[in-house]
């Protein structure tokens with residue numbers, strides 16, 4: 001056994017119902033005296049409650065998915081003008097992403113309070129978009145110093161969004177099994193993430209106002225993000241990155257739709273990953289486990305339902321081919337990628353031969 005694994009340094013607090021006290025403790029521990037709170041306008045009340053005990057000098061609510069550079073620049077300028085010394089983000093991956101954009105150029109510490117299952121809070125990956133081009137990078141400065149997970153803050157996340165977001169987390173786990181830097185630790189975390197999400201998401205659907213499923217989904221999201229941050233982007237993330245950046249597809253829904261097609265494509269060439277994923281689902285095969293879960297939670301089915309145009313398939317194939325990981329378990333050709341995207345566009349059965 002020979003591998004290198006980098007463990008990221010951050011404090012992770014699971015504190016159901018205690019976000020405000022925990023955020024105060026984390027801000028004090030980090031010495032924050034002039035705090036910028038980033039939260040979308042729709043989360044203003046939530047953010048106000050969560051930060052009631054911290055010295056806030058600035059509330060910033062211009063949150064846009066995929067972090068356009070112009071909005072990043074405005075947030076950075078506002079932080080500098082108010083002499084901010086710490087950022088608290090309260091929201092989903094878009095909100096965390098804006099806080100990361102501020103930290104990328106300023107080095108300011110972040111206390112992240114996630115309200116979806118995207119997992120960005122546990123990675124050192126940042127993303128910015130300029131026009132239709134999304135750029136991502138890895139930088140230790142953007143890793144939040146503390147995460148405060150309070151499942152009560154996710155109770156308001158609508159069921160359909162909870163499902164899509166949870167499947168985004170599941171995609172981190174599945175892709176981590178074969179991503180370029182995968183190692184046994186990533187695979188252990190990813191396997192546990194799959195097990196927890198497969199139990200948690202149906203519980204969220206069955207009882208959206210209950211805490212049990214929400215807590216499991218957050219825990220699974222954290223595990224998935226730690227695995228993904230270390231393993232890097234595999235084929236699935238490369239595809240979804242292009243779909244989100246160039247065609248504006250909603251992030252979580254794109255992940256939720258594409259995942260079974262990538263799994264069906266790669267699994268025959270990745271028997272060890274297939275075995276681990278199947279075992280984590282408690283199913284006879286990986287794809288059977290995933291499809292059982294997707295049926296139970298009424299997962300998003302087709303890219304055409306989420307704004308992807310059939311006429312863009314060939315263009316997307318060209319863009320994705322240029323970034324496919326060289327060591328993907330199965331060689332990827334323009335034809336196979338076109339077949340995969342076409343099947344995902346129409347929502348075909350992933351077990352059928354791809355057109």
Ligand code: NAD
Pocket residue numbers: 040042065066067091092093094095097115116117118119120121123124125126127153154155156157158161165168251252
């Ligand atoms: P999002 O943050 O845009 O949230 C989706 C929707 O849910 C928004 O309308 C938001 O207002 C709403 N919402 C969020 N929390 C809510 C709550 N508790 N109650 C009610 N509504 C709520 O989307 P997302 O899927 O969380 O994140 C997607 C973004 O995160 C993308 O830009 C993606 O690239 C990025 N991301 C980055 C990483 C990384 O490692 N850097 C990982 C995952 C995702």
